[in-house]
Amino acid sequence: MSFFRRFTPQPANGSPSAGRPRMSSLEKKEAIAAYLFVAPFIIGFLLFTLFPMVASFFISFTEWDIARDPEWIGLENYAAMLEDEVLGIAIYNTIFFVIISVPLGLLTSFSLAVLLDQRVHLVGMWRTLFYLPSVMPAVATTILWIWIFNKDFGLLNAMLQWFGLPKVSWLVDPRFTRYTLIIMSLWQAGGGTVILLAALKNVPTELYEAATIDGASGWQRFFFITIPMVSPALFFQLIIGVIGAIQIFAQSYVLSGRSTTSPGGPRNSLMFYVLYLYLNAFRYFNIGYASALAWLLFMVIVIITVVQFKTVGRLVYYEVDQRR
DSSP states (O other), X not given: OHHHHTTSOOOTTOOOOSSSOOOOHHHHHHHHHHHHHHHHHHHHHIIIIXXXXXXXXXXXXXXXXXXXXXXXXXXXXXXXXXGOHHHHHHHHHHHHHHHHHHHHHHHHHHHHHHHHTSOOTTHHHHHHHHHGGGGSOHHHHXXXXXXXXXXXXXXXXXXXXXXXXXXXOTTTOHHHHHHHHHHHHHTTTHHHHHHHHHHHHTSOHHHHHHHHHTTOOHHHHIIIIXXXXXXXXXXXXXXXXHXXXXXXXXXXXXXXXXXXXXXXXXXXXXXXXXXXXXXHHHTSOOHHHHHHHHHHHHHHHHHHHHHHHHTGGGGOOOOOOTTO
């Protein structure tokens, strides 16, 4: 409204007009145009985001299998989670995946960004090659990795045999199935690499020059200049990485979700939280319980994000504009 009020004629005597100033015809046209441009987002948000969220909140307190009307059962869905053994396995698998994949992914992205920040030939081509896997569909990527992890003629086992190591049943042995997803997650580290590379490009060269004059070594410049200056981008990647890892679904579904006998993989080793939520909603048609799982997931993500801002966020360096 402050933009529109610039065009509002002021009283000749300089005294404020009584009440709210009337909008001119130009202001009305601009306001209508603005509302029309915003309307698609508002309508889409109300219909496809806010309404489903509110509806799922009430459904989480009911027992509903789509075929019958919802029956109000209060907190029974939430109480049932405490006795659900499969849910406990799904939570363990998800925590295991988050704890290992997120730090490895962040380290891989940052290492690639540092390498690409050096003076290398064909840097544009390398950026494209590293970023390309992150825009590929998850289903297509997972099918590709199924062939790579194949026990008999997969590329990974062929490399192990070349080094004299035995073959590994990556997709069958429960001891290794979770690690297949961790390796697959590193394949998409290029998205974070591009963001961190942009942050590295914004580090002032004057800081490196001053540190070099003062006798700082390369490692000292890296730890005391590079990392603090790119810490906002690292923190952003940490937040996004944790949220994405908690919601891992497509890879585990493609690897095991198509099976009717073992939808969670060997000994439920590929049963992750969102996959278990999906199975309850669209295979077992336990919509009420699935809605309760969804709201629990929402609260967990909010709590973890707040904790990250309260703890890790204190270590983030934000450059202050001294010209203000």
